[in-house]
Amino acid sequence: MSAATLFVTGGAGFIGSALVRLLIADSDWRIVNIDKLTYAGNLESLKALTGTHRHIFSHTDICDRSALDKLFAEYRPAGVIHLAAESHVDRSIHGPADFIDTNIVGTYTLLEAARAYWSGMTPESRSGFRFHHVSTDEVFGSLDADGLFAETSPYRPNSPYSASKAASDHLVRAWQHTYGLPTLVTNCSNNYGPYHFPEKLIPLVILNALAGKPLPIYGKGDNVRDWLYVDDHARALRLVFERGMPGETYNIGGHNEKTNLEVVEALCALLDELRPRADGRLYREQISFVADRPGHDRRYAIDAAKIQRELGWTPRESFETGLRKTVAWYLANHGWIEHVVSGEYRNWMQQNYTDRNAA
Ligand code: NAD
Ligand code: DAU
Numbered sequence: 001m002s003a004a005t006l007f008v009t010g011g012a013g014f015i016g017s018a019l020v021r022l023l024i025a026d027s028d029w030r031i032v033n034i035d036k037l038t039y040a041g042n043l044e045s046l047k048a049l050t051g052t053h054r055h056i057f058s059h060t061d062i063c064d065r066s067a068l069d070k071l072f073a074e075y076r077p078a079g080v081i082h083l084a085a086e087s088h089v090d091r092s093i094h095g096p097a098d099f100i101d102t103n104i105v106g107t108y109t110l111l112e113a114a115r116a117y118w119s120g121m122t123p124e125s126r127s128g129f130r131f132h133h134v135s136t137d138e139v140f141g142s143l144d145a146d147g148l149f150a151e152t153s154p155y156r157p158n159s160p161y162s163a164s165k166a167a168s169d170h171l172v173r174a175w176q177h178t179y180g181l182p183t184l185v186t187n188c189s190n191n192y193g194p195y196h197f198p199e200k201l202i203p204l205v206i207l208n209a210l211a212g213k214p215l216p217i218y219g220k221g222d223n224v225r226d227w228l229y230v231d232d233h234a235r236a237l238r239l240v241f242e243r244g245m246p247g248e249t250y251n252i253g254g255h256n257e258k259t260n261l262e263v264v265e266a267l268c269a270l271l272d273e274l275r276p277r278a279d280g281r282l283y284r285e286q287i288s289f290v291a292d293r294p295g296h297d298r299r300y301a302i303d304a305a306k307i308q309r310e311l312g313w314t315p316r317e318s319f320e321t322g323l324r325k326t327v328a329w330y331l332a333n334h335g336w337i338e339h340v341v342s343g344e345y346r347n348w349m350q351q352n353y354t355d356r357n358a359a
Contacts, residue, residue, distance in 0.1 A: 003028045003029060003030040003054060004028070004029060004030065004077075004078045005029070005030045005031075005032060005075045005076065005077045005078060006023070006029040006030070006031055006032070006077055006078060006079055006080070006081065006241075007031075007032050007034055007071070007075070007077045007079070007080040007081070008020055008023070008031055008032070008033050008034070008080075008081050008083065009034045009035065009062055009080065009081070009082045009083055009084035009110065010034075010035055010041075010082070010083035010084030010085060010134075011031065011033030011034070011035055011046070011057075011083070012033065012035040012037055012041035012042055012043050012045065012046065012057075013035070013040050013041055013042075013083060013084070013087070013197075014040070014045075014087075014191065014193075014195055014196050014197060014230065015083055015134070015191055015230055015233055015234065015237075016033075016035070016083040016084070017042070017045040017046055017195055018193065018194075018195070018230045018231055018233070018234040019081065019083070019234040019237055019238070020033055020046060020049070020055065021046070021048065021049070021234075022231065022234045022235065022238060023238065024049055024052055024054055024055055027238070029054070030054045030055075030056070031054060031055050031056065032056045032058055032071065032075050032077065033046075033055060033056065033057045033058065034058050034060045034062065034068075034071065034084065035057070035058075035059065035060070035084060036059070036060065036061040036062070036084070036102075037059060037346075037349060038086070038098075039197075039346075040086075040087065040088075040197050042195070042197070042340065042345045042348070043057065043345075043348045043349050044336060044339060044345050044348045045195040045336070047348075056075075057349075058071060059349065061106070062082075062084050062102065062106035062107070062109060062110045063101060063102065063105055063106045063109050064109070065109050065112065065113055068109065068110060068113035069113055069116065069117075072113055072114070072116075072117035073117070076117075078125075078128060078129065078130075079128075079129055079130035079131065079132065079241060080110070080114055080130070080131050080132065081132045081134065081237060081241055082107065082110060082131070082132065082133050082134060083134045084102065084106065084110075085102055085103050085106075085134075085165070085168075086098045086099045086102050086103060086161070086164070087161070088161070088197075088199055088200065089138075089159050089161045089162070089293070090199070090293065091161075091199075092159055092160035092161035092164070093159060093160060093293070093294055093295075096160035096164070099160050099161055099164040100160075100164055103161075103164035103165055103167070103168050104164050104167045104168055104171070107133070107168035107171055107172070108168075108171055111131070111171060111172065111175045111181070114131050114181065115175060115179055115181050118131075118181060127182070129182055130182050130183075130184060130241055130244075130246065131172070131175075131181055131182065131183045131184070132183070132184040132185075132186070132237070132240060132241045132244075133168065133169065133172040133183060133184070133185045133186075134186055134188070134237065135165050135168065135169050135185055135186060135187045135188070136162065136165050136187060136188060137149050137187050137188060137189045137226070137251070137253065137300050137302055138157065138158075138159065138161065138162035138165065138297065138300065139155050139156075139157050139162055139165055139166040139169055139187060140153045140154070140155065140156060140187070140300075141154075141155075141156030141157060141158055141162075141297065142156075142158060142297035142298045142299060142300070143298065143299040143300065143301055144298065144299065145299070147301070148301045148302060148303035149187070149251060149253075149300065149301065149302050149303060150251065150303045150305075150306075151187075151248075151249045151250065151251055151306055155169070155170075158295050158297055159295055159297070162297075169185055169187075169249075172185055173185070176246070176247050182246035182247070183246060183247065184240055184241065184244045184245075184246060184247075184248060184249075184250070185248075185249040185250075186236065186237060186240050186249070186250050186251075186252055187249065187250075187251050187252070187302075188228065188233055188236070188251075188252040188253065188302075189225070189226040189227065189228050189252070189253040189254060189300055189301075189302045190225040190226060190227050190228065190300070191227075191228055191229075191230045191233050192227055192228075192229065192230065192322065192323070192326055193229050193230035193231060193322065193325070193326050193329075194230070194325075194326065194329040194330075194333070195230075195336070196230070196326075197340070198337075198340060198341075201260065201263065201264075202263065202267065202323075202326065203330065204216075205263075205264050205267050206267060206271070206326075206327060206330045207330070207337065207341070208286070209267065209268065209271050209283045209286060210271070210275065210330075212286070213286070214286055214287075214288035215264055215268075215283075215286045215287045215288060216288055216290045217260055217261060217264055217287060217288065217289050217290065218260070218290060218291070218292045218293045218296060219289070219291075219292035219293075219296060220261075220289065221259060221260045221261030221264065221289065222259050222260070222261065223259065223260050223296055223297070223298055223299065224257050224258065224259055224260075224298070224299040224300065224301070225257070225258065225260070225263075225299075225300055226253045226254055226255070226256055226257050226300050226301045226302050227254050227256040227258060227263070227319055227322070228252065228253060228254035228256065228315060229254065229315065229316075229317035229321075229322035229325070229326075231316075231317070232254065232315040232316055232317055232322075233252060235313065235316075236250075236252045236307060236313045237252075239307075239311050239312075239313050240307070240311065243311055244311065245310075250306055250307045250310075250311070251302050251303060251304055251306060251307065252302065252304055252307060252313075253301070253302025253303070253304045254302075254304075254315050254317075254319070255302075255304070255315070256318070256319035257299075257301050258319065264284075264287060265284060265287075266319075266320075266323055267283075267323070267327065268282065268283035268284040268286075268287070269284075270323060270324060270327045271283045271327060274327060274328065274331060275331055
């Protein structure tokens with residue numbers, strides 16, 4: 001008897017690849033990884049799984065309804081964990097169109113394909129089916145010095161990215177309320193860790209520091225984010241998918257509030273220890289305060305009490321242990337970084353995976 005099948009969208013991205021690696025290593029699920037391979041998709045992050053029969057890659061756009069229908073008919077999944085998205089706030093400010101297409105229209109298209117498939121299942125399979133939508137704490141807007149985002153916080157998205165994610169959360173809620181599709185939504189804080197695309201603060205600072213380039217900090221560096229190690233997020237996603245209550249939403253966060261300046265200074269101190277500059281100077285001398293992000297949210301902080309209380313999840317990594325692991329990973333994985341910086345990672349599928357849609 002073959003393993004039950006789970007669809008993971010965006011499984012070639014930063015968090016999706018961590019989830020796929022976890023599920024292949026630590027569960028019996030057969031994973032169909034549905035990913036368009038935008039600039040953020042990198043199959044080299046799944047290199048360790050090459051040849052693993054429980055991981056099937058499908059080069060598919062979630063806006064393509066007929067391709068999704070074919071995948072549902074062929075693989076008959078027991079559920080979907082939906083991570084595919086445009087994820088970078090700065091890109092959404094410069095060009096929101098892809099965010100509207102993938103995050104809103106793509107989520108709508110995936111919901112409709114899932115609903116059509118789910119409607120045709122046997123009553124027993126229907127009740128076990130789950131559509132898990134992976135979202136962000138940014139839908140709740142910005143906090144002042146006090147307070148935490150709870151599952152009941154009002155939606156107040158401020159950037160094109162967060163507005164598109166908020167729209168997708170609302171679509172998922174409506175598909176549950178109106179059609180009865182068994183959905184789950186998780187809203188998580190800032191992730192960091194291995195295989196993170198170097199447009200986001202932490203990997204950007206590590207790579208720029210090593211290259212002797214300026215370390216750009218927006219504004220005064222006093223905006224606050226709540227950081228979570230990516231493998232802790234992946235464990236939480238698995239738990240919510242397998243044990244969460246349909247119709248519920250769960251906040252996920254690391255209880256690691258830091259100003260951006262604190263984050264960059266911590267990275268500089270780790271690099272001073274692990275890979276000191278050849279000229280004997282300190283990495284913090286490369287810090288450069290630059291123009292602020294338009295509409296920059298002041299502070300995010302998550303109340304993760306519900307997922308802890310109801311599902312027993314807590315993060316394993318503190319910010320200190322997680323950041324040390326992250327810096328050590330970037331120092332040890334020069335090949336992955338080189339291929340990302342040179343763009344060579346985009347050829348990886350042609351070289352190493354059979355694209356099932358290419359024939
Ligand atoms: P990422 O940008 O690293 O990866 C996104 C993946 O989605 C890529 O592999 C990309 O190729 C794929 N993709 C994009 N458009 C697609 C489309 N139209 N069809 C199919 N695949 C497509 O993103 P990430 O940081 O791993 O985030 C994953 C999810 O988690 C997103 O939904 C994001 O909103 C959410 N999230 C991220 C964070 C974070 O800190 N990174 C925190 C909370 C929630
Ligand atoms: O909170 C969850 C969100 O976290 C996710 O939904 C997003 O997908 C993810 O990208 C992340 O969004 P942020 O905008 O918080 O992450 P980013 O790494 O882009 O920026 C973190 C903070 O650092 C933010 O306050 C902006 C600041 N920053 C960022 C960059 C890239 C800088 O000061 N300099 C930089 O060069």
